Structure formats: C-alpha cells, structure tokens
Amino acid sequence: MASSPSRVTIISALARFCLFFLFLILTVGLIHQVLARPKSRSKTYPQMRAGAPFKIAIFADLHYGENGWTDWGPRQDVNSTRVMSTVLDAETPDFVIYLGDVITANNMPIANASLYWDQAISPTTSRGIPFASVFGNHDDAPFEWPTEWFSAPGIPQLVCPAAKSTCSGEEACSFRGTPRLELMKHELDQNVPSFSQNGPTELWPSVSNYVLPVSSSASPKTPVVYLYFLDSGGGSYPEIISSAQVDWFQNKSAEINPDSRVPELIFWHIPSQAYKNVAPRFGIHQPCVGLINKESVAPQEAETGIMNLLVKRPSVKAIFVGHNHGLDWCCPYEKLWLCFARHTGYGGYGSWARGARIVEITQQPFSVKSWIRMEDNVVHSRVDLSS
Ligand SMILES: *[C@@H]1O[C@H](CO)[C@@H](O)[C@H](O)[C@H]1NC(C)=O
Ligand SMILES: *[C@@H]1O[C@H](CO)[C@@H](O)[C@H](O)[C@H]1NC(C)=O
C-alpha cells in the first residue's frame, strides 16, 4: 500500500518544477534571441556614384507618435513628413541618417511604436533612398504615466517576471515598453533599403553600434569613408557611451582602418560632454558655424573614453549628434568637428524652424562639407569639415 507523499518529496518536486520552469524560460529566451537576429544580408554597402559627391541628409529628433491620442499629435507628424519630403526633393541625397528620437515611445505599446517608426521612415523608403538609423533616448522609453491616460487599445501588456512569481509569489510587474531590439527587428524585417544593424550582442541593450563603409564608385572594395554609429543610450538605460562600446570602437577601427588612412565620420544621438567645452556663448562666432544657439548642451551622463579615442585618430573628421533641438552649430574640438544636426520634426520640445543637416563627401580630393536645408528651402551655415 503506497503511503502519502512526505513533505520532503513535495518540496523537492516543487523545486524540480521551478528548475524545469526556469530552464524552459531560458530556452525560449534563447530561441527568441536567435530569431531576433537580422537575416543575413548580402554584404553590399552604400557606394558613391561615378563623378558625383556622396550626399547624406540627417533627420534628427522627429518624435513621431508623440501624444498620438490627441488631435495635435498626429498633425505634428504630418508636418514632419512634409519637412522630410521638402528636404529630400530639394537635395536628392544618396543616403539618409535617422539620428535618434525617431519616435516618442514613452507610453507606447510596440505595435504603435513600429507603426510610427514606419511613418517616420516612409518619406525616405517611398523614394527608394537607402538609410540607416541610430537610437535616441526617446525611442525606447519606460512607461511613466498612469493607465487612465490611455484609450483601451492603447493600454500596454503587463509583464511579470514569470519564473520568480511561480517560485516566490510577490514580484513587481511592469508595463511592457518598446525595446530597441524589437524596433530594430521591425525595421530590418520590412522590405526597405535599411543599412541599420543590431550591433554586437555583447553590447546589448545598447543596440545601434555598427559601421558602414561608403565605397568608391570605381571599386566596391575600396572604402572612401567609414560611417560609425553608436548608441548613446537613454530611455530604459543610462545616457552614456559605455567603456564596452569604447572597446568595441577601438577593436573595430583597429581591424578595418588600422593606419587611419580612411576618413571616418561618427554619428550618435546625445552630445558628449566635450560639446559643453566648445559651446559658443552669446550667439555663434567663428570658428563655430550655425544659426541657433538657444539652449545649453544636454550632454551624456559621463565620459568613459570615447572622446579620448576619437581625438587621437587623425581619420576622424566630425561627430554628429541631435538631442538638443535649439542648437544647430558645428564647432572645432582639437582636430575634429563637433556638430549638431537640426531639429527636423515638429514633435518634441521647441518651435525653432525645422530643417535638416546635409553632409556632402567628395572622394578626390577628399572633402566633407555640410550645410543646413530648412523647411522653406533656405540653405545656411555652410561649413567645410575637412579643413
Ligand atoms: C504644422 O505646420 C504648420 C506650418 O508650419 C504650423 O502652422 C502648424 O502649427 C503645425 N501644426 C502642428 C500641430 O505642429
Ligand atoms: C495605439 O494605437 C491604437 C490603434 O491605432 C490607438 O487607438 C491608441 O490610442 C494608440 N495608443 C497610443 C499610446 O498611441
């Protein structure tokens, strides 16, 4: 006759169940990560057209989807689409860079976030222009506001730490935000001419860390310039370029451009602290070039070494950031230039007129020139960044 199971066997069965459950979750997580990797793309990179400069339009701080539940929110996005269309038609760039804060993901479920992301890239994709994106602090933001603020379909899913709650009961649940990886996966899964990348997994949750060579028209294997993209954080984690990213940059640049022979341009969203050192006071004067200097630089939280590395590389010509909507200047810093883009979107704070920074690269002789094209088609703040 079988005796009833002892207390010990129940506890050990429970423990085994919890272990099994944990194992299951880890496995599912792993499979999910593997699936989340971008499909292996053919190794084609942007290439210059014969006899023509390579022109890049930078769209910064579009903030699509901001207050999507009001009527002015969507109207702003219509305006931002108009700004991009004007710039694209006037400049006909070869490439577009979305320099972060493409959307305002605060309090936005993933379905909406990818919808707004699509809207933001559509002026570029509908013209068949290749592009790349880098994340800003608003693209992946935690939920801050009470649920009463949302319409029923807008209330995000509640996530509870499943493994822990099975075993220990009480655990804080939180609303599911829109992680960078999912946004990037969405962009890469679309059939669009995107050159964005997920970056090395060891740098996650810092996602958009990658480099694109722009190759010469004559030979696809000869890089004319390297475009580096770094994720300056924000949203669900600190606003910083970490020492792991610095290591990555050091390794990568040593691997692909060991003797600094090929010029390099750097793109990220939040200005580094060095921008504070060069910020002009009271207006903008030589050697700085720009039109608006209306607020103080809002820099990253700390400096972990990326600037030291960049100033030591003679190949690095300029860094481009967004984030501060009221600044559009370029100022020299040591041997390179620190540039702001121009606020392109109607979303986000500030009502300074909208525009886009243009960067034009020529091969022989090598030069990097830049200017700002406004919504009303006025062009200003021309500057030679290779001098
Ligand atoms: C859209 O743009 C027009 C023209 O610049 C402006 O008058 C209007 O206020 C903008 N609307 C919103 C909601 O930003
Ligand atoms: C998300 O999209 C749905 C359907 O389009 C809309 O009803 C809801 O208001 C949106 N929520 C947010 C937070 O934008």
Ligand SMILES: *[C@@H]1O[C@H](CO)[C@@H](O)[C@H](O)[C@H]1NC(C)=O
């Ligand atoms: C950089 O290279 C060193 C030496 O090869 C290696 O140990 C390290 O893991 C690399 N770091 C990154 C972030 O790739």
